[in-house]
Amino acid sequence: MDDLDAVRVREGAALMHTYRRLPVAFERGRGAWLFDGAGRAYLDGLSGLAVTGLGHAHPEVTDAVSGQAATLVHTSNLYYTRPQIALAEGLAATFGWSDARTFFCNSGAEANEAAIKLARLHGRRHRDAVHVVALTGSFHGRTLGALRVTGDPDKHRPFEPLGGWVTHVPYDDADALTAAVDDGTSAVLVEVVQGEGGVRPVPPQVLRAARAACDRVGALLIVDEVQTGLGRLGSWYGWQRALDGDPVRPDVVCLAKSLANGLPIGAIVAHGEAAKVFEPGDHATTFGGGPVVCAAALAVLGVIDRDGLLGRAAELGHRFTAGVEALSRVQPLVDGHRGRGLLQAVTLTRPVASQVVMAALDEGLIVNAVAPDAVRFAPPLILTDDEFDQMLARFGAAVTAAEQEL
Ligand SMILES: *Cc1c(COP(=O)(O)O)cnc(C)c1O
DSSP, rough: OOOHHHHHHHHHHHHHHHOOSOOEEEEEEEEEEHHHHHHHHEHHHHHHHTOOTBBBBBBHHHHHHHHHHHOOOOOTTTTHHHHHHHHHHHHHHHOOOOOEEEESSSSSHHHHHHHHHHHHHHHHSSSSOOOOEEEEOOOSSSSSHOOOSOHHHHGGGGOOOOOOOOEETTOOOOOHHHHOOTTTTEEEESSSTTTTTSSSSSOHHHHHHHHHHHHHOOOOOEOOOOOTTTTTTTSSGGGGGTTSSOOOOSEEEEOGGGGTBBBBBBBEEEEEEGGGGOOOOOOOOTTTTHHHHHHHHHHHHHHHHHTHHHHHHHHHHHHHHHHHHHHHHOTTEEEEEETTTTEEEEEEESOOHHHHOOOOHHHHHEOEEEETTTEEEETTTTTTTTHHHHHHHHHHHHHHOOOOOO
């Protein structure tokens, strides 16, 4: 504890105060486990915010990273690099789009920025459309444009003015969305399950209305799968199963978080006309699509495919909801669940998610409070049956401990 106090003091003096951190410093990780300085093991039920989907120190990712780091780390995008091309080809296969094209960047916010710029260029081609329609409760990142489309007025307020080019409609109101899309709309931007917004699935009729409204005016449907993509919902992408087998096909998809299992990467993948919008000079990044992150991401795609992790995430998601339902019958603090696959929130009957998260930390389980009354689970897709059972058991113990403290 002495050690942690010293870490806290140094952190507070050296770093800007942008984060409210939990009282632990992890030193290493292996699979679904994290270890602190004293060697105590914590089961990772969050994957660093849905990032380390293959767990920590996955051997194939480690090999890909170290091999590429020893070969070539950076050249800039003035030149061709093979890992970038191979990853774009690999991504196209996961989408099932033969005409898919990718632009690589470095984060989720950057992916949304790129998608918005693409939609503006597209919207200006035939009409003067620069507007974006987005959903309340959405999260798209912290840079100015991504912040503007984020559906959370409290995050906007300190940084206004952010410009009047976005309309937010209630995330569950298909009619409001349809009415908001007009000739000036360049894009509709949605998540399939709102992650930071509290793990709230966007209703299928809203996704369907978004597609129809875009088709009506010639706007692009952008799906932000930064948190939901790469298998977390039990399919490569949430939109592929958005309507139980009747997918709503987007024009552009934003990716980041788990794509390189913890290395910073972002991407937008488009098909059709949208894939051909950008021309040299329209958009660029120094680091985007660098050889090391692309080698890591290529390894991620390979492991998900080979190890059948899409089906595994779907299966564990069903077991999770059954487990939470059982828990809610014996534990009055547990209300229910929402989410899909391995992106789930346990809803509580009282706004005590922070207390439950602290109690979970004491039990050696990492989860986070995604709303005052909701605890988010985004465990790695590689959880064993035993680890999965331990996750639910530790959570049950944490809820009981938290309840006794109330
Ligand atoms: C995390 C997240 C972002 C922002 O990603 P950063 O890498 O933090 O910029 C954007 N959209 C969604 C849906 C996210 O979950």
